[in-house]
Amino acid sequence: MPAGTYRSNDIGALLEAAGRGIGIVGFRDWAMVSDFATGTLVQVLPQWRFDADEGICLVRPSRQFAPARTEAFIQWITSLFVGGLPRDLRAIAGIGGMSRST
Numbered sequence: 111m112p113a114g115t116y117r118s119n120d121i122g123a124l125l126e127a128a129g130r131g132i133g134i135v136g137f138r139d140w141a142m143v144s145d146f147a148t149g150t151l152v153q154v155l156p157q158w159r160f161d162a163d164e165g166i167c168l169v170r171p172s173r174q175f176a177p178a179r180t181e182a183f184i185q186w187i188t189s190l191f192v193g194g195l196p197r198d199l200r201a202i203a204g205i206g207g208m209s210r211s212t
Contacts, residue, residue, distance in 0.1 A: 125151070 116132055118124050121141060128135040129150040135142075145151035153183075168184055170176065 124135050134154055137185055142151055
């Protein structure tokens with residue numbers, strides 16, 4: 111296995127690397143629920159938790175002239191998190207299109 115530090119600002123790339131045994135990752139449980147369910151990832155430090163709340167950011171170049179499908183997507187994804195981030199992982203495990211394929 112190559113030595114060194116692997117860094118990325120892409121959660122998918124980091125989850126992929128961890129799933130391939132390159133190292134461990136630290137995210138909130140909701141970000142890894144599908145990987146836990148499939149066994150791609152296993153929890154190695156169950157006593158350790160993040161203290162800070164995380165958010166999901168939608169980034170787009172401009173609000174001006176946004177396509178209707180973009181606005182529809184933003185309304186849909188926002189509605190999933192109206193009450194904040196889900197704390198019950200079973201509630202988000204079945205959200206279509208949100209899981210990562212291996």
